[in-house]
Amino acid sequence: MKMVGEEFVDRILYYTFVWWPARSIVEKSIEKRFDIHSSGSIVLLESYAPWKSHLFQLEKDLKIEPNQIKYILYSDNSNTWRIQCIPLSEHSFTNRLSLPAEWCGVRDEELSKLSGIDGCIFVHASGFIGGNKTREGALTMAKRALEAAGESNKKLKV
Numbered sequence: 001m002k003m004v005g006e007e008f009v010d011r012i013l014y015y016t017f018v019w020w021p022a023r024s025i026v027e028k029s030i031e032k033r034f035d036i037h038s039s040g041s042i043v044l045l046e047s048y049a050p051w052k053s054h055l056f057q058l059e060k061d062l063k064i065e066p067n068q069i070k071y072i073l074y075s076d077n078s079n080t081w082r083i084q085c086i087p088l089s090e091h092s093f094t095n096r097l098s099l100p101a102e103w104c105g106v107r108d109e110e111l112s113k114l115s116g117i118d119g120c121i122f123v124h125a126s127g128f129i130g131g132n133k134t135r136e137g138a139l140t141m142a143k144r145a146l147e148a149a150g151e152s153n154k155k156l157k158v
Contacts, residue, residue, distance in 0.1 A: 022049035027058055033069065041097075041151060042142045044135075045074040056090045070097040070151065071142045073135070080121060081138035083145075084129045098127035099141070100148045117141055 026049055033040045045051060051072060059066065072084050085095035098104075103115055103123040111120035117140045119133035132138040 019050055022051065023054045023058070025049040026051045026054040027062075030055070030058055030062065030064070030069070036139070037143060037146070039146060039151060040068060041070040041146055042139070043069055043072045044139070045072065048074045048076070052087075052090055055086065067096045070146065073138045073142060075135070076131070081132050081135050082129060083132070083138045083141050085127070087128075093128075095128055097145070097149055097151065099123050099130050099145050101127065103127070103130065115141065115144060117144065 025045060025047060026043075029043045029045050033043050036042045036044045043055070051074070055069070055072070058064075059069070067088070069086050072086060074082055074084070076082050083099070085098055088094045088096060100115075103111060104127045105123070105125040106114055107122045108120065111123060112118055117132070117137055119137040120141070121131035121133060123130035130138075130141055132141055
């Protein structure tokens with residue numbers, strides 16, 4: 001019972017001090033997405049927050065058409081940046097728009113050369129996440145991925 005009690009308290013503290021406050025971080029980032037890219041397809045978190053459940057709920061609350069937001073960018077624990085594809089639904093393994101297939105499974109300088117983007121670290125073999133040494137590099141990866149898919153010039157309804 002002691003272990004269950006400790007786990008219960010741990011969950012309550014997490015939801016109170018981490019998960020719930022993250023909602024406002026994600027909401028502000030969604031509201032600023034057109035400042036990041038004119039398509040509104042890229043959300044940039046200024047500070048990391050558990051985002052996935054909030055994003056899907058906020059899309060409903062803010063009446064954002066499904067599948068408009070394609071990528072989320074955030075800094076990881078090592079002060080590098082990640083570009084993560086938004087899945088079709090909260091628990092889906094299918095992306096709204098994966099990173100370009102030719103980047104998948106490629107790392108470091110080889111990826112930078114292939115993509116024409118400095119500071120690349122990796123793109124996962126499945127194309128759901130990638131990394132770059134800088135915020136600007138991750139943002140450029142997102143923009144180039146949109147361009148490659150013909151999505152960069154589409155204006156989206158809010």
